[in-house]
Amino acid sequence: MSQAQERLSWLWIGLLALLGMALIPFSQWAFGINYDYTLRNVALGGALLGAVTGFIGCFAVLRRESLVGDTVSHAALPGVAIAFLLAGRQMSLLLLGAAASSWLGIQLVQGLVRTTRLKREAAMAIVLAAWFAFGLALLSYIQNRADAGQAGLKSFIFGQAAAIIESDVQLIGLVGSALVALVVLFWKEFKLITFDIEFARADGHPVNALSVLLSTLIVIVIILGLQLAGVVLVVGLLIAPASAARQWTQRLEKMVILAAVFGALSGGSGAVISALDADIPTGPMIIVAAFTIVLISLVFAPQRGILWARRRVAPSQDA
Amino acid sequence: MAAIEYALIQLLLQFTSTEALNAFLRDPRHVAAMIGALIAISGALVGSFLLLRGFALVSDAISHTVLLGIVLAFLFMTAILGLEADLNSPLLIIGASAAGVLTVLLTEALSRSGLVRQDAALGLIFPLLFAIAVILVSRFVEDVHLDEDAIMVGEIGLAWANTTSHCLANCQEVTITPDHPQAQMIRECTNCLTLGISPRDSRAEFALSCANCGTYSPAQAWRQGLVSEQPTLVFWPKALTTSALVALLTIGFVILFYKELKLAVFDPVLAQSLGFRPALLSYGLMALTSLIAVSAFDAVGSILVIAFFVIPPAAAYLLTDRLSLMLIIGAGLGSLGAWLGYDLARGSFLGLVELSNLLAWLNSVLSLQLSTTWDVSVSASMVLMIFFFFLLAWTFSPRYGVLASLVRRSHQRRLFEDQVVLRHLHNHSAVSTRDEECSANTLHLHLQWPTLKTQKVVARLRALGFIRQEGSVILLTAQGLRAMQSFSQKYLPQITHDDP
Numbered sequence: 001m002s003q004a005q006e007r008l009s010w011l012w013i014g015l016l017a018l019l020g021m022a023l024i025p026f027s028q029w030a031f032g033i034n035y036d037y038t039l040r041n042v043a044l045g046g047a048l049l050g051a052v053t054g055f056i057g058c059f060a061v062l063r064r065e066s067l068v069g070d071t072v073s074h075a076a077l078p079g080v081a082i083a084f085l086l087a088g089r090q091m092s093l094l095l096l097g098a099a100a101s102s103w104l105g106i107q108l109v110q111g112l113v114r115t116t117r118l119k120r121e122a123a124m125a126i127v128l129a130a131w132f133a134f135g136l137a138l139l140s141y142i143q144n145r146a147d148a149g150q151a152g153l154k155s156f157i158f159g160q161a162a163a164i165i166e167s168d169v170q171l172i173g174l175v176g177s178a179l180v181a182l183v184v185l186f187w188k189e190f191k192l193i194t195f196d197i198e199f200a201r202a203d204g205h206p207v208n209a210l211s212v213l214l215s216t217l218i219v220i221v222i223i224l225g226l227q228l229a230g231v232v233l234v235v236g237l238l239i240a241p242a243s244a245a246r247q248w249t250q251r252l253e254k255m256v257i258l259a260a261v262f263g264a265l266s267g268g269s270g271a272v273i274s275a276l277d278a279d280i281p282t283g284p285m286i287i288v289a290a291f292t293i294v295l296i297s298l299v300f301a302p303q304r305g306i307l308w309a310r311r312r313v314a315p316s317q318d319a
Numbered sequence: 320m321a322a323i324e325y326a327l328i329q330l331l332l333q334f335t336s337t338e339a340l341n342a343f344l345r346d347p348r349h350v351a352a353m354i355g356a357l358i359a360i361s362g363a364l365v366g367s368f369l370l371l372r373g374f375a376l377v378s379d380a381i382s383h384t385v386l387l388g389i390v391l392a393f394l395f396m397t398a399i400l401g402l403e404a405d406l407n408s409p410l411l412i413i414g415a416s417a418a419g420v421l422t423v424l425l426t427e428a429l430s431r432s433g434l435v436r437q438d439a440a441l442g443l444i445f446p447l448l449f450a451i452a453v454i455l456v457s458r459f460v461e462d463v464h465l466d467e468d469a470i471m472v473g474e475i476g477l478a479w480a481n482t483t484s485h486c487l488a489n490c491q492e493v494t495i496t497p498d499h500p501q502a503q504m505i506r507e508c509t510n511c512l513t514l515g516i517s518p519r520d521s522r523a524e525f526a527l528s529c530a531n532c533g534t535y536s537p538a539q540a541w542r543q544g545l546v547s548e549q550p551t552l553v554f555w556p557k558a559l560t561t562s563a564l565v566a567l568l569t570i571g572f573v574i575l576f577y578k579e580l581k582l583a584v585f586d587p588v589l590a591q592s593l594g595f596r597p598a599l600l601s602y603g604l605m606a607l608t609s610l611i612a613v614s615a616f617d618a619v620g621s622i623l624v625i626a627f628f629v630i631p632p633a634a635a636y637l638l639t640d641r642l643s644l645m646l647i648i649g650a651g652l653g654s655l656g657a658w659l660g661y662d663l664a665r666g667s668f669l670g671l672v673e674l675s676n677l678l679a680w681l682n683s684v685l686s687l688q689l690s691t692t693w694d695v696s697v698s699a700s701m702v703l704m705i706f707f708f709f710l711l712a713w714t715f716s717p718r719y720g721v722l723a724s725l726v727r728r729s730h731q732r733r734l735f736e737d738q739v740v741l742r743h744l745h746n747h748s749a750v751s752t753r754d755e756e757c758s759a760n761t762l763h764l765h766l767q768w769p770t771l772k773t774q775k776v777v778a779r780l781r782a783l784g785f786i787r788q789e790g791s792v793i794l795l796t797a798q799g800l801r802a803m804q805s806f807s808q809k810y811l812p813q814i815t816h817d818d819p
Contacts, residue, residue, distance in 0.1 A: 061436075061439050064436055064438055064439075065438070066436070066438040066439040066441075066442040067376050067438050067441065067442050069442070070376065070379060070442070074622065085687075085689060086685075086687070112713070115713075115721055115724070116637060116713065116719060117636070117637075117719060118633055118636065118637075119373055119375070121373060121375050121376045121438070122370050122373075122375040122629060122633055124375075124376060125375040125376050125378070125379055125625055125628075125629040126375075126626075126629055126630050126633055126706075126709065128379065128622075128625065129622070129623065129625045129626030129629060129630060129702060129706075130626065130630065130702065130703070130706035130709075132622050132623065133623055133626060133698075133699040133700075133702035133703050133706065134699070134703060135699075136623070136696050136698075136699035137664075137695040137696055137699040137700055137703060138695075139696075140695040140696040140699065141690075141693060141694075141695045144690065144692065144694055144695070232383055232445075232446055232449050233446050233449065233450055235442055235445075235446050236442065236443065236446030236447060236450065237446075238442075239439050239442040239443055239446075240443055240446075242439075243435050243439050243443060246434075246435075247434060277458075279457050279458045280454055280457070280458060281453055281454060281457050283450070283453075284449075284450035284451070284453040284454045285450075285454065287446050287447060287450035288447070288450055288451065288454070291443065291447045291450075294443060298432070298434055298435075304434055305434075306432065306434075
């Protein structure tokens with residue numbers, strides 16, 4: 001690709017991001033949406049979260065580990081419950097417990113794949129179900145207690161966007177930037193283990209340590225998203241922006257930036273659309289928005305898109 | 320459904336009394352264990368094929384997307400057909416099965432386009448369908464217990480309480496009409512409310528109305544004291560019938576299509592070329608998966624049901640290489656887990672560990688204030704029990720277990736060490752070099768091994784009679800030479816021997 005084309009494509013991405021930001025004044029003007037405290041938090045949180053999940057999700061999708069998010073999100077439950085039992089309702093500790101328990105689950109998946117003939121996805125399903133069962137057992141144990149301080153523990157699992165407060169948004173922003181910074185720091189290594197793990201190993205890179213680091217980042221980003229989207233929908237948030245971005249470019253640099261923009265767009269617009277009607281839940285709306293972007297990308301993307309493929313096939317049939 | 324239950328009850332009463340049967344069915348443990356075992360059998364049979372085809376996570380996706388099928392069928396039923404809202408309608412089950420198949424169809428279409436890989440395709444489709452379902456529920460469904468939470472979390476420990484009553488004797492329905500002797504007639508003021516007057520007012524008009532008129536089922540009639548003889552009733556848990564029917568259907572499907580399923584799993588290309596239509600069979604499998612998932616919602620919820628699909632077959636897969644055995648072991652382990660899970664939920668782990676003691680110990684060690692009564696979700700405990708069996712299989716399986724492969728590996732390591740030493744001694748057996756190369760004091764230098772390791776291997780070989788020592792020089796015995804040669808013939812056939 002020539003340098004001019006390269007510059008042009010970055011320009012397009014920038015333009016798209018600007019367009020996304022212009023949605024805010026546009027929605028105020030066209031639909032009379034009032035950006036009150038709650039909506040500001042939800043929309044900003046959704047956009048930030050979408051950006052980070054999109055960014056990190058690219059690696060999950062390219063490494064054919066898209067569904068790892070499913071296991072991670074379900075496996076968080078026992079950690080949340082144990083943290084609650086030990087320390088009560090402290091958001092930071094709950095998140096820490098969630099991350100620790102998901103992380104252990106992922107390590108067990110790796111262990112199962114390494115030592116048995118079970119396939120990766122079978123191992124993921126086993127860990128998902130077993131961890132979730134342990135979490136449910138603990139949750140029902142907590143619910144039997146006299147003090148009813150457990151209110152809201154379930155919404156942690158099923159996601160409740162409206163409960164997002166300013167400190168949550170700050171947390172997403174802070175942790176998200178740290179994650180992105182880490183990825184940028186290890187950019188070359190992550191790129192290598194994503195595309196050619198055998199070469200990376202032969203070249204003497206600490207492939208196992210890097211894989212663990214990358215899966216840890218994925219765990220953290222999913223735990224961040226649980227509160228907003230819930231265990232099932234966060235899977236979509238991890239995969240959809242990355243899958244959409246993959247259609248538009250062949251380069252990893254552009255793919256992650258584009259995925260971040262797509263993620264932010266779906267997170268923000270999903271939150272704003274759900275504000276139009278009290279009966280539309282935010283998490284699911286974000287997923288629908290993200291999938292709309294995927295659909296547009298699948299159909300219209302140059303080179304790979306379905307329309308493009310049609311155009312390419314048609315002349316050859318004539319000949 | 321009721322007819323089947325009735326016939327079954329009649330059959331059971333040939334062997335037992337009504338009282339005993341009712342007492343048996345009133346025990347939450349029996350009912351939970353039976354339903355759990357039935358779900359485990361259906362799950363393991365279907366799950367084995369899913370696991371072998373690499374579709375383990377598809378069961379997870381399906382168990383979530385059936386929500387969309389249920390919601391759409393529900394909306395179709397209430398909004399278009401104008402029927403009463405009924406969560407037990409067969410229409411919902413049809414909708415759910417269709418949604419399961421749709422999930423697979425969409426995923427396959429998306430991954431066949433080549434734009435998205437298969438895992439990503441599944442990860443795109445099922446959150447989307449689930450999201451649409453959640454939006455539809457919160458937007459259009461009101462006043463019905465149909466939500467995410469109700470479907471994701473079930474409780475098998477309560478299944479015994481949701482029953483259909485079957486009457487066996489003294490079964491009169493009682494219809495009370497106003498002229499029935501037991502009718503309770505009351506004089507009611509018909510215009511007091513509209514005129515705003517008291518019943519004593521002279522303008523008040525009265526009419527007789529019947530307070531207890533209507534039709535009473537035998538059970539209700541007995542409870543209201545309308546009949547003198549107690550009807551003989553059997554209370555049959557509803558979930559028992561559903562899960563039994565689904566299990567029968569699954570067993571029938573697997574027996575009927577066993578050959579075809581086996582072929583489709585192990586050699587789909589051959590199955591295709593023989594005209595077996597493996598694709599059609601796999602949609603059948605997916606429909607069955609959805610059906611099992613839906614029927615298990617009340618009992619175990621949509622996430623835990625995955626455990627019944629995946630974990631028992633996975634444990635069986637680590638124990639056997641035969642498909643038929645895998646099916647049987649999987650179903651057996653699942654049922655056993657369901658049976659023992661009830662005790663775990665009530666705080667006893669296989670009767671070995673009392674969890675309340677464990678909690679008390681945790682309290683004293685970590686100075687916590689945890690409640691020491693462990694009384695938790697039965698369905699979750701069943702899954703934990705099944706997972707425990709999986710861990711056992713993983714650790715102790717004679718062929719694929721962790722321990723077995725550790726033993727195998729250490730055996731291989733020893734064999735290798737022995738052969739290294741034997742070959743070294745053999746290569747340097749010429750008298751000129753052997754004092755230098757084969758001395759017990761310097762052997763470790765030539766092998767570049769730690770001293771301790773060298774001593775251990777030498778001691779082992781001497782005990783085997785493969786080597787002997789003359790002074791400080793170690794020599795190969797005839798037995799040792801034979802051991803080396805037979806190893807070479809077995810594992811290193813390409814090495815030619817120019818032995819004397």
